[in-house]
Amino acid sequence: MxxxxxxxxxxxxxxxxxxxxxxxxxxxxxxxxxxxxxxxxxxxxxxxxxxxxxxxxxxxxxxxxxxxxxxxxxxxxxxxxxxxxxxxxxxxxxxxxxxxFSVLCRLPEVSGLLQACKERGIVLQSYSSLAQGRLPGKYTKDNLPPKEYRFSSYDMADIEPVNALLEKIAERHNVPISAVALNYNLCKGITPVVGVRKEEQAFSNCAALGWRLTNNEIREIDGVSFEGHATKLWQHG
Incomplete structure (x- = not known):
């Protein structure tokens, strides 16, 4: 708890x-x-x-x-x-x-926070691990997320290359797209926190366990990822 x-x-x-x-x-x-x-x-x-x-x-x-x-x-x-x-x-x-932290917000890694956590024995947890539904393919440029979904709020057209790659890797491993996005966090040494509202979401999320992306796949995802940004009052990571 x-x-x-x-x-x-x-x-x-x-x-x-x-x-x-x-x-x-x-x-x-x-x-x-x-x-x-x-x-x-x-x-x-x-x-x-x-x-x-x-x-x-x-x-x-x-x-x-x-x-x-x-x-x-x-x-x-x-x-x-x-x-x-x-x-x-x-x-x-x-x-x-x-x-x-997600494929659309790698600032904690880029800033050195992730490495510091590893060196100091602190677990880095990630919230918005699926970018509030932007990564699993729930939203597209023709089906935009609600305006209040402010984390990783990039134009969905700009995110299409990310989701296209995640989908390609998901097909390769025979897992849902969300499982690839969560496995990416796990491969970085991060414990993802993810919301579940439906039974199928729980199964999709659990599909991230028991395997790992290859180093080449991680590099591919890094290549299309977003650094993200901090805010003065809240997102300091």
Missing amino acids: QTKYYVVPQLKDILHPVDAPLKKLVTSLKNFGLDYVDIYLVHGPIHGQSISMIAQGMADCVNKGLAKTVGVANYSLEDMNKMQEELAKYDVPLATNQVE
Whole structure:
């Protein structure tokens, strides 16, 4: 079980900045009917508290047995390293950094964040691993995704060469296109997070397991991939 500390400040967060992560986790556990969560993440880097304050609050969650591990989401390399160092003061490791990563957003790899995670023993999780339906072939230039699907929001006409290659590789391995896109993340050493709304989506996603793209196929995908971009407030990866 994984949940997040929502970072948009409320009055009680301002009055009790260090205790805010713990208080919110206690509320979440009551709502879930659980005694603890496996991973508790800081949802983003825009919290009003300093990283040292957030680290102390997150460490309290682990030391009180309410979270097995803690992590962050959307943290830059600099902020991630700072959080790891602050958590270490309480003998709590930083388990993960969850950022956008897919064939259409390789910024965490290009920026050096992925390599830093590997060197520091931090698991890089990817959200929007299928670019909100743009990679599995659900959307095309004639069937555009909803406007609120903002991650990796490139013109679908520009994405056609990417999906054409993924489809070619999928046929080669006899798997769905989504399985190729997710396997790409796995081959990079990334743990993909992916939404499931239908039973067939679960089966398609699971088809990414038990095999690996060849080095040549990875290079082919790299050749048509997008670097992606960060934003000032949120996507720092």
